[in-house]
Amino acid sequence: MKSLRLIMIIIFIVNMNVIAQQDSQYTQYMYNTIVVNPAYAGTSGLTSINAIYRSQWVGLEGAPNTQTFSVNSPLGEKIGMGLSGVNDIIGPSKETTIFVDFAYRLKMNNDDLTLSLGLKAGVGFFNIDYNMLNIYNPNDEYFQGNSKQISPKLGVGTYLYSSKWYIGLSSPNMISYDYYSNNTKKIEISNTHYHLIGGYVFNMNRKFKLKPAALIKYVKGAPLSVDMSVNMMVDNRFTTGVSYRLNDSISLLASIKITDSLTVGYAYDINNAILNNSGSHEIFLRFDISNIVKGKVSPRFF
Numbered sequence: 001m002k003s004l005r006l007i008m009i010i011i012f013i014v015n016m017n018v019i020a021q022q023d024s025q026y027t028q029y030m031y032n033t034i035v036v037n038p039a040y041a042g043t044s045g046l047t048s049i050n051a052i053y054r055s056q057w058v059g060l061e062g063a064p065n066t067q068t069f070s071v072n073s074p075l076g077e078k079i080g081m082g083l084s085g086v087n088d089i090i091g092p093s094k095e096t097t098i099f100v101d102f103a104y105r106l107k108m109n110n111d112d113l114t115l116s117l118g119l120k121a122g123v124g125f126f127n128i129d130y131n132m133l134n135i136y137n138p139n140d141e142y143f144q145g146n147s148k149q150i151s152p153k154l155g156v157g158t159y160l161y162s163s164k165w166y167i168g169l170s171s172p173n174m175i176s177y178d179y180y181s182n183n184t185k186k187i188e189i190s191n192t193h194y195h196l197i198g199g200y201v202f203n204m205n206r207k208f209k210l211k212p213a214a215l216i217k218y219v220k221g222a223p224l225s226v227d228m229s230v231n232m233m234v235d236n237r238f239t240t241g242v243s244y245r246l247n248d249s250i251s252l253l254a255s256i257k258i259t260d261s262l263t264v265g266y267a268y269d270i271n272n273a274i275l276n277n278s279g280s281h282e283i284f285l286r287f288d289i290s291n292i293v294k295g296k297v298s299p300r301f302f
Contacts, residue, residue: 023172023193024066024088026054027243027251027267027282029215029227030302034072034082036195037170038101039118039159042080047073047289057271058278062091073289078105080116092131097124097153099172112162120155120172151175166302167198194218201301209233211301229253233301239265248272249280261288 026032032052033040049071057063066089072082082101088094099122106115128147157170174192199213210232217225224246231241231253243251249272255265262285269280 023217023219024054024068024086025056025064026052026066026068027227027245027269027280028052028253028265028284029197030199030211030213030229030231031255031265031284031286032068032070033159033168033197033302034070034101035068035084035086035099036172037118037157037159037168037197038082038099038120038155038172039103039116039157039168039170040080041072041082041101041103041116041118042074043103043105043114043116043159043161044288045074047071049287049289050284051286052282052284054280054282056269056280058281065089072101079103080105080118092129093127094129095124095126098122099153099155103159110162114161116159116161118157118159118170120153120157122153124151124153125149126151161302164203165198165200168196170195170197191220199302207235209236209301213302223247231301239301243267245269255284261290262286263288 023036026035029036032050034048034050050069052066052068054064054066054068056065067087068084070082070084072080074080080101080103082099082103084099084101085097087096099120101118101120103116103118106117107113108115126149130147152175153173154175155170155172156174157168157172159166159168159170161167171192171194176191194217196216197214199211202210204210210230212228212230214229215225215227217227225248226246227243228246229241229243229251231239233239237257239253239255241253243253245251249269251267251269253265253267255263257263265284265286267282269282271279
């Protein structure tokens with residue numbers, strides 16, 4: 001019975017993380033670039049404070065729930081700094097990560113083109129509460145109470161951008177490690193992730209801007225994840241759009257600039273029919289503080 005319980009928990013955790021791609025998933029990834037790519041820090045020219053709350057697969061017991069907070073700012077013309085935290089809960093597991101980001105910007109031959117190089121370093125706190133599992137047995141030596149682990153994290157990224165387009169390649173965490181391990185068995189479920197992100201802003205006229213964007217995620221052991229979106233900004237204040245995640249969901253997105261500094265956004269994912277749930281909800285808040293030199297907050301679409 002002890003071996004059977006061990007096999008069941010291994011299958012549960014591995015399957016759960018394959019579906020979730022291990023790293024947190026976001027529909028409004030275009031407003032959360034700093035979490036996956038440290039080279040984004042300071043590229044907007046503003047001090048930007050962001051918060052995202054995501055409730056995934058509503059109605060499904062043990063479904064992912066994520067809270068994210070980040071702040072990034074330029075320090076002079078060439079350096080950017082950032083700080084981010086992610087709290088990810090999936091079933092009996094919870095992981096909280098804290099990162100510090102550093103970016104260095106290089107002006108290219110074209111005055112409108114900039115290359116940013118970034119480094120991300122942090123720590124993750126992982127915990128599994130076996131009391132939440134129906135198969136938990138207080139007499140089983142393998143699963144006594146909670147399992148906790150602290151792990152270092154290190155990531156890198158590049159971000160090439162102009163006033164109209166951007167493209168970035170990053171790996172938020174290059175260190176692989178085992179969440180559960182003993183002398184005879186281990187589960188290696190933290191693998192290196194790669195993120196490729198890009199977008200282009202079309203200035204239709206004075207009132208309308210159209211931005212197609214995409215995010216491609218790859219991790220060993222999981223299917224390639226592809227997100228594609230199209231957003232339209234009206235009067236530099238209202239944004240609405242749609243997003244499609246390959247073989248997963250279709251999403252509706254909307255945001256509004258309540259003030260010149262404060263933006264609120266919402267996304268609803270219509271998931272595929274495989275999972276019996278009421279979709280996924282995602283809310284984000286962004287507060288931009290103007291650069292002292294510029295003296296105002298400029299409209300920002302990426």
